[in-house]
Amino acid sequence: MSEMAALSKYYSEIMKSHNVTCAYVLHPDESCTYFLLKTIPITLFRTAQFFVPLYFLPMLANSKNFTKEKLYDVLKVFVSSVIAGGSTVYGAFLSICLLSNLIGHTSFWTLIPIPAMAGGFTIFMATEKVHGFFCHAVSFITFDILVRDGSLWPLRMLKTYRSLRTIFFMILSGIIVDSMYLNGDSIIWLFKPLRKYKPKIENDISSNKTKPFDQHHICDHKRISCKSYILQVFRTYLMLGMALEILKSLFSNFGAILKNPLTGWFYIIKHIKPNFLLFVSLYPTLTESINCMLNNWLQRSTRLNQDISAILGGLPFYFCADELQILAHTFITAIEAIWHRYKLYSDPTTQTYQWLTKIPFAKIAFIFGGSYMYTARLFYPWIAPKFLQRLMMLITNNKFDVIGERVHSLWIPEVII
Template identity: 25%
Template sequence: MTSHSKYFKIVTENTSCADFVHCGNSCWEMFRWNALNLGYGCCKFIGPVSVIPILLRFRELNTDLIKQCCKKFLEYSAAAWLMSVIGLSFMCCYYKLFGKFYTWSILATPAASSAVICSIICSNRLILMFSRGLSSMVTEAIVKLYADDFVFLRLLRDSPVALTLAFMAANTSIIYALRQIKSDVFWFIQPYKVEQSISPAEKVPSPIIDRILPTEMQYCQHKSSCDSFLQHEIINYLKFGIGIEFVRIIFGNAKHIARRPLKFFAFEFFQKIKLNFVGFLVGYAGIYRTLTCFLTRLMKEDSTNNHLVAALISGTTFYAYPQLSLFGHAFTTAVELLWSIYFIQHKGVDRKQKSIPFLDKIPWSRIIYPIFFGYLCYLRPFYPWATPKIMMSILRGVTLNRESQIMKAYCSRLMSCSDPNVLYLFGMKE
């Protein structure tokens, strides 16, 4: 894969922000248009994400849950609108400031600058959520970008088996950490916490599990029988997977549904469901919960080792849906949780070691957020094949395809100066 940065100087010679950023309109007209219209694009993009909590907790639907989802929707949409308007405007500002475009000033620095402003204004919870998402995407981008230079990264990119093994290790680390500490990170399953003293309870009959591995007492932490508990978990994750797919298909094909709804739901809807994703979720939860029950019955205690073995084996279901983006989320979640455990264990143990309290005072999410966002925006024009698809979708969605127009203008000038097939390398069609 080639980098487009070597063509950048040729393409941007004798050009201004009117040739790329706003394509003929003045800077003020572009700013006014963005301020008035990008809010719609941000709300349209954030809307499906805000609906997911309602779908997951539909049986518990109440006024407080709706208010909470509406509040998050407005907060996320406002933050996305602010970043979009400021980022696009800063592209003009940096051109006026330096007199020409640089590889770092056309997208990366404006994006990072808008993220810095957003991180100052927005809440810690919002910035933390954004930084976690960007960390996952940066992990995916690094694997794609440096896979040809490092054997391990090449295996992660090209081998589903290697990616599954890496996911199994990350999943085991996550389950171990979630057993030890309380965290608000999103993971597909929440294990029971480590209890200092657990006394066996009176046995709750489980006709199916008792036939396979009978026990005299109730050693599991769940209150119901193992049969009921496993059935409840599997059904919930099946609903979760189908709900996610339903939202993805509906919002991803809204225009097509509006034109031909009957044809879409009769012939195309079920074909678009990713059964491997649903199978991964159901299999992951089913294997993990089933193994923890069996191992707890076998060992007659709910130990951490039981959960680690179950987590390792349940991670094999990742092979049904071996997505690099999903591994990126698992890797960054494991790193965050393991660092939290390390900090908790060493905080106050050695008072002479001043690095731990110092590192705790650093607002990592507010530092990571602008750096990672700027880095991903830098990859977009110069390494589009390494840019995560979800990042491209975000940029297109929150800018109402302004980002695509900028890239098309850049590509058209690039094609007139170099390889006519370069548009393909940008992941864009002629």
């Protein structure tokens, strides 16, 4: 924090001495009014470009099971996401111009941190599904940046030791799967929600009583053996990993594919990561294998079996331990799982800490986390994930790096001297 305070003072002094305004950093040779009016359709269009593959490619992959109602739901979420994302970016641009005209010049705080927070308040207008997605994305990117930065010693330890990251992932995996076992609908994870084991009930006509009845075995998969089920899980998640890698490469090389489709597809194949495929396919496979083994050994399916299998099943993360985004996503998902459990199982009759459930922690995290990650992207680009760099360039119509170039041009010559 002291480093950021010193940096903000340094930048603010330079900007004040050069009388830097929004016209210099955002819209040279244009008025604020013209720039802001012109930016509305551009921002919405660029934001839509980000969400089109995210929402509609899975729809195409599952087109056989798609109905008009599902299409309408996807379109509704898509439009809401575009408006919410576009409003966040546009709100930041609008705040930069307003603050610059009110104060008379632009400073470190009025260039990115405060406008980013102002734009972040638009999250309160988004639907629950959309703001949940946005808040999760900003939270895990912020955690990723904090680990890369390493200023806090626990995060510095995670950044340094691969084995520690693997153990951390295994523990988080156990927390997530345990939460899914108790309340599977509250979170989204790589696995489908694991269900509590409920044996079938068969009516005994002679005694007029009911007794437990299990048609095949005690595991949660029906009509197929454990071996067949495990092979099915491996194939399913291997194909899922391939689809995710192709989608990520498609997003990264979209321009190259449009210019030259043959070369573009070569880039897609080249950028597929074998270590990611190993993790995505082996993590659920090993988890389900251990779970089946424990269930058949103990002759019952228990919560403890699920937890042990999830923890030990996280070992393949070692192959992918350098992917901090996956660890960050897992950490934020575990926090969400714990929070859902707290809200579900806290006692409303005694009102024990019930006031905590009224605080919109996710939205607050979006506002402040977004401000931090945008500031890091502009002033600490070496710790910003590449995904964040591409995203900011896309949704701001390349304005974000233009701002950086113009701001950095003020102090780089002075540093050289």
